[in-house]
Amino acid sequence: MNLVVREAFRTFKRAPLLSALSVTTIAFSLFVLGLFGLVVVNLQDALRRVEERVEIVAYLLPGTPIEPVTIGLKDIEAFPEVQAATYVSEDQALARARAELVEFRDVLRELERNPLPASVEVKLKPGFRDTEHVSAVAERLLGFGFVDDVRFGRDWIEKLDRLRQLAGAVAIVVGVAFAVVAVIIIGTTIRMTVLQRSREIAIMRLVGATDGFIRRPFLLQGALKGLLGGTVAIALSFAAYAVVDRYLEIHATFFSYEQAAVIIGFGALIGLIGSATSVGRHLRRV
Amino acid sequence: MIKFTNVFKAFPKGGLALKDVSFHIAKGEFAFLTGHSGAGKSTVLKLIYADERPTSGEVRVSGHGITDMRPRDVPLLRRRLGIVFQDFRLLEDRTAEENVGFALEVTAARQSTIAARVMRVLTQVGLAAKAQAYPRELSGGEQQRVAIARALVNEPTVFLADEPTGNLDERATRGVFQLLRDINASGTAVVMATHDLDLVRQAPYRVIELQEGALVYDSAVDEPRDQAAAP
Numbered sequence A: 001m002n003l004v005v006r007e008a009f010r011t012f013k014r015a016p017l018l019s020a021l022s023v024t025t026i027a028f029s030l031f032v033l034g035l036f037g038l039v040v041v042n043l044q045d046a047l048r049r050v051e052e053r054v055e056i057v058a059y060l061l062p063g064t065p066i067e068p069v070t071i072g073l074k075d076i077e078a079f080p081e082v083q084a085a086t087y088v089s090e091d092q093a094l095a096r097a098r099a100e101l102v103e104f105r106d107v108l109r110e111l112e113r114n115p116l117p118a119s120v121e122v123k124l125k126p127g128f129r130d131t132e133h134v135s136a137v138a139e140r141l142l143g144f145g146f147v148d149d150v151r152f153g154r155d156w157i158e159k160l161d162r163l164r165q166l167a168g169a170v171a172i173v174v175g176v177a178f179a180v181v182a183v184i185i186i187g188t189t190i191r192m193t194v195l196q197r198s199r200e201i202a203i204m205r206l207v208g209a210t211d212g213f214i215r216r217p218f219l220l221q222g223a224l225k226g227l228l229g230g231t232v233a234i235a236l237s238f239a240a241y242a243v244v245d246r247y248l249e250i251h252a253t254f255f256s257y258e259q260a261a262v263i264i265g266f267g268a269l270i271g272l273i274g275s276a277t278s279v280g281r282h283l284r285r286v
Numbered sequence B: 001m002i003k004f005t006n007v008f009k010a011f012p013k014g015g016l017a018l019k020d021v022s023f024h025i026a027k028g029e030f031a032f033l034t035g036h037s038g039a040g041k042s043t044v045l046k047l048i049y050a051d052e053r054p055t056s057g058e059v060r061v062s063g064h065g066i067t068d069m070r071p072r073d074v075p076l077l078r079r080r081l082g083i084v085f086q087d088f089r090l091l092e093d094r095t096a097e098e099n100v101g102f103a104l105e106v107t108a109a110r111q112s113t114i115a116a117r118v119m120r121v122l123t124q125v126g127l128a129a130k131a132q133a134y135p136r137e138l139s140g141g142e143q144q145r146v147a148i149a150r151a152l153v154n155e156p157t158v159f160l161a162d163e164p165t166g167n168l169d170e171r172a173t174r175g176v177f178q179l180l181r182d183i184n185a186s187g188t189a190v191v192m193a194t195h196d197l198d199l200v201r202q203a204p205y206r207v208i209e210l211q212e213g214a215l216v217y218d219s220a221v222d223e224p225r226d227q228a229a230a231p
Helices: A002-014 A016-051 A066-077 A090-100 A102-109 A131-142 A154-196 A198-206 A211-247 A257-285 B041-048 B071-078 B096-105 B111-124 B140-152 B170-185 B197-202
Strands: A055-060 A082-088 A119-124 A147-151 B002-010 B016-025 B030-034 B056-061 B081-085 B158-162 B189-193 B206-211 B214-218
Touching: A002 A016, A002 A211, A016 A154, A016 A211, A016 A257, A055 A131, A066 A082, A066 A119, A082 A090, A090 A102, A119 A131, A131 A147, A131 A154, A154 A198, A154 A211, A154 A257, A198 A211, A198 A257, A198 B071, A211 A257, B002 B041, B016 B041, B016 B056, B016 B206, B030 B041, B030 B170, B030 B197, B041 B056, B041 B158, B041 B189, B071 B081, B081 B140, B096 B111, B096 B140, B111 B140, B140 B170, B158 B170, B170 B189, B170 B197
Parallel strands: B016 B214, B030 B189, B030 B206, B081 B158, B158 B189
Antiparallel strands: A055 A119, A055 A147, A082 A119, B002 B016, B002 B056, B206 B214
8 A cells, every 4th residue: 555655646746747737637627617516506595595485375364363363373384395384464464564665655554444464474395385385285275264365476486496497407417518528638637647657557567567556556646636636626616706706796605515525526536537447448458 | 488389470460470480498598589670589578478479379488378368367477577678668767776676566575575685686787886876877788787687686487688788888788698697597597589699609508590480590409500601
């Protein structure tokens, strides 16, 4: 093992320029992938925030006493899809309308009688905020005797559904394309390293080195380069994120630690696989 | 030790590199392999160290059949052979000592024994004082001595030399040749490909001559001939 590590580091020392080049190539390939990842992460974030506004409002029959509603509220909160259900009384509805609908302030002030019904506002848990689940919950709400009508903006939620599907498909297709390009570029760079050392490999074989012995330092070296490249890519992504966040004032999110670790791990994996295939091909050919 | 029986070797693009070559080199023997460039000397050596496989016929080295040898057995065979070339084939980024030690490291030899064995062979080739020198700091003759030390460090039973003096001046040639004779004197079989006929005449060793892939003369079986008439 000691020998493998020493031989792996020898390349960094002996061909610093080519080593730096491969690390840089890996870094920039993963940086592009990382930037795309950031866009996806932030898009998902934005979608989630929009989704949070998905809400079902059940309007109650005028004059419904509070007791049955309180019991009904408990039932509604027990639905598996429901995150929270809030009772809004007629007076609260009017107060809210006065605060929010400034243009109608005068009209609302001069009312003799409160025309607004009481309601129950239902928020769904994440993962249930699509047309199918929203409709199902709305259906069940109508079953309560004190519910007059249910509103939830069907069109709007259907659009959200479609947007979500489209964003998912684009993320997968473009993400895979970027990943493939990164793998090809990184593979080519690593191949150069192998070719540069073909004379050395030939000499190793001449003195009786097994293929495994020749291969191991390359694998370690490839994985290390990938690891280093991945780390640089995350640093570059962070720099890009910081600039955008600061000057464009959109409150973007950065990768979580887990996501960053996945990108670095992906770098190490490509380095490892790239080395394994390049060395393997070279050893089979000569 | 080394036995060729009706060996044919075809070039990948057609034509024959070796045509029906048969010979036997015994344990501890010294044999010259002579002939013009392209006569097939290097091919014979490559067959011995299993870099090439015969198209037909049989090659046996130290009891191993080369014809159907499994690829994973090739490194094991090479560790029992010592091989040197005209162009030395040293690793440029390693000192003389590291180049020699490398041949031991690939065999997974214990680190504690490597240094001692390396110094012993470097002393044997007269380069103990230059153990820390890199190949570029050494003369051609010295580089070939390092290559010989590397070939010797695994205590081979067969020593192969492909034009080992081809790049050397007369003085270095004499030194390297004397080393090969010493190696042979200690019981190792030596096969030396060369077209330096002066060298061949100097020593009373066996001569195997190839011409366009065919064995045309073998001093062990044919009548002795006037050396001056040899090509």
